[in-house]
Amino acid sequence: MSILIGPMKLHLHGHKELTNHSEVRDIQAGERVYIPLMACTDILVKVGEQVKKGTVIAKRNDHFVVPIFASVSGTVEGVEELEHATGRVIEHLVIKNDGQYTFEAPFAPLDADKASVEELVSFMMNAGIVGCGGAGFPSYVKYKGAKDVHTLVINAVECEPYITADYRIIDDQLEKLILGTKTMLKMSGAKEALIAIKKTKKDLIAKVEAGIKGHEGLKVKEVPDQYPMGWERTLIYEIFKKRYDKLPGEIGVIVNNATTAIAFADALLEGRPIMDKICTISGDGVKEPTNVRVPVGVPVKEVVEQIGGYSAEEVTIIGGGPMMGKAATTDDVVITTSSNAITILKPQPVETIACLRCGRCNDHCPAGILPVRINNAEEAKDVKLLAKLRADQCIECGMCTYVCPSKIEVTEGVRRGKALLRASSARK
Ligand code: SF4
Ligand code: SF4
Structure with missing residues (x-):
């Protein structure tokens, strides 16, 4: 065992009231979108080529198969090195937006009830379904050859302050959460799927419980409102009182984020890969904190402009929540397939003193x-x-x-x- 679970979890002030009840606002892409290309990616389109929303523009070529899709229709302009939400500078494929959003389904929908497990795993792979909760890990890897799995955990905990996008999406798209969860349960071979939600979210728990009634194997699991309860290891320890070395599969568990299950349902029902993201844009650095639906590859500055602008001359921009997110040095960073929030804060004067060795x-x-x-x-x-x-x-x-x-x-x-x-x- 290489990792221990420390004893501590804290209840943090959530600031969720800023966006809890806000409608999801649609953000338009500007003149160009910048699609992040992670390392080891083959670009499949040429400069000057016309693409549609949904065209496969690149593919990872390492040990994972992950296609990357255009989020707007338009013309490929080339590759630019830009800061990514992870803090690294990486290549982005630039597409000049024609403003038409002409969609081309890159794959056909699939009837999850009729499809075999192998067909579903391969569908998930070709649909480019990655973890939508922040890490962006290719989801099919968890199900390929899965054996001895007793439980699927759907992580709907959303423990970071400020972020409310997951709850918004679950609330709006419960049917899709159920379809995605049922299909992942079938692929995992497990007997039950636990949808983990913070016990303080009474309304959402009631809604999900009503929605899953009659769906065999699906249950809600209430967990404490503590941070970092959404971290896979903390969540698994909370539910099963078990620890693992590298992957939850070692103790017979697969974990996927709730929004990943919803993205998977979108692919199954409509042949739509992840091209738009619902994100929380919040913090005291924006005038109107809100949840937004935004095409992948739109720079943060364009999103903020469309929701009313910054509330101060200087702000700190964090890709993600304030605890786990990474500070960006520019608002040119773009929304990615795994973005769930951008937290924008006014800088606070901080006086650092020497370590007190308090432990x-x-x-x-x-x-x-x-x-x-x-x-x-x-x-x-x-x-x-x-x-x-x-x-x-x-x-x-x-x-x-x-x-x-x-x-x-x-x-x-x-x-x-x-x-x-x-x-x-x-x-x-
Ligand atoms: S940031 Fe890393 S070192 Fe610090 S408390 Fe969290 S896990 Fe521990
Ligand atoms: S031991 Fe030092 S670094 Fe750690 S919490 Fe105390 S003062 Fe901070």
Whole structure:
């Protein structure tokens, strides 16, 4: 066992009231969209080529198969290096938007009841279904050859402050959540699917419970309103009181996000891949926090312009929620297939003082590692010590910074430590 689950989970102020009840506003793509191309991607279109919304424009060519689709119709202009929501600079395919949004279904819908498990797995792969909860992991990998799975967990916890997009989508598209969940249950071979929702979300729980009545094997699992309950390991420990080394499959569990199940249902019903995202744009840095539906590849600045603009001259833009998200250096970063939120905050003056050696960061780390020691090892560039302290196990939950009375950016230090460790392993 290489990872421990630390004891700590906290109830955080959610700020969810800012967007909880907001309607989903439709955002129009501007003159161009910029579709992120992760490493190891073959581009399948040429400069000057006309594409439709839904055209396969690129494909991952490493050990995963993930097609990438155009989110607007228009003309391919080329490739540009831009900052990505992960903080890295990567290539983006530029499409000049013709404003027509002409759709071309890249694959035919599929009747999930009639299809075999193998057909469904291959459909999921060709539909490019990736984790919509932030990580963007290709979903078909979890089901391909799945065996001895007893439970499918549908993660609808949404524990990060400010984010309400998942709840909005579930509330609006419950039928699709049910279809996606039932189909994933069939693919997993498990007996039951637990839809995990925070117990404080009484209205949503009642609605989902009513919706799943009569659907064999589907149940709601209420979980505490704590952070980071949506982290896979915390969630699994909460439900099964079990730990695992690398993947939940080791203990017979598959986990998928609720919005991934809904995206899968869209593909099954309509032959639609993920081309638009519903995201929460929230925080005190925007005048009108709201949930939006936005084509993949639209820069954040264009989204903010369309919802009323920033509320301050200077703001901090975070891809994701304030705990796990990554700060961007520009609002040119675009909405990706796994974006679920952009948090925009006014900068707060922070006075950092020296470490008090109080140990709070260590006590609160849900991964059970020692953030302050990792921070020190990073400052000393001591790669051996970083490896020994298992810096790689950090899930970047932000808890160590949140609890630090000295206002030290502990998480950033640990992130740098992880990167140092990765770079050193890559060199070897
Ligand atoms: S961000 Fe900090 S608290 Fe969270 S897992 Fe990493 S080291 Fe632990
Ligand atoms: S919580 Fe902050 S002050 Fe306390 S040990 Fe960790 S880094 Fe130091």
